[in-house]
Amino acid sequence: MEELHDRYLASLADRHGTLNRLWTRFKRNSEDLDAVHGIQDEAHRLAGTAGSYGFPDLGDLARAVDTPLRGELARPTPDAAFLARQCDQLLPALLDALRRAVPDQDSAQALE
């Protein structure tokens, strides 16, 4: 169990990087809904796993991102402006929580 926990913790730096890259893509091109799908997918996975691995707050922040994005992306014509606002409002807190959860200083610095 401890080994699984450590492995999960180590994966958080990658998740932070993935979310950051996708958000940057979407900010550069508001028609890039694949990037938002990627953000939503990553947030959904975090929402489903973080609490089980001992990070309930991280899971809550991820769910706060997942739910509105999933709802909007399910519409026939998603509103890119709404999605951008949601990302702007909700992603910084999730990224910050991921950064704080990363275990070692080297990994944390790599996220700066």
Place this chain on the structure above:
Amino acid sequence: MSKSLQTVLYAEDDPDIQNIARIALERVGGLTVEICDSGTALLAAVEHITPDLILLDVMMPGVDGPQTLATLQSDSRTAGIPVIFITAKGQTSEIEHLRSLGAIGVVRKPFDPMTLADQVRAIWDENVRG
């Protein structure tokens, strides 16, 4: 006397959930668990094994949880196997919709690894064992 829950087949695409669910259900819960990484893999598995219970992740690439349940229900060989959805979808309307599809219960992610097996057994006892 009714049969107690012993064997579980679980479709889940996220390796982090697969790993912790195996510990939760096998080591903590004492169940025998087979894990498939997709709905398609689970549908292939039930050609060869008949578990007491099926756990289905809702959102999976390809054949998702509800589609997997529909396929199970359409086959007389698998229609009688009880199914529980496991989902990170938290809204009440989503949970109610999943129940309406014919699952005997819904377990929300994130689950507590120390109590997951108890949750699953409680749903089983209430709906199957009687």
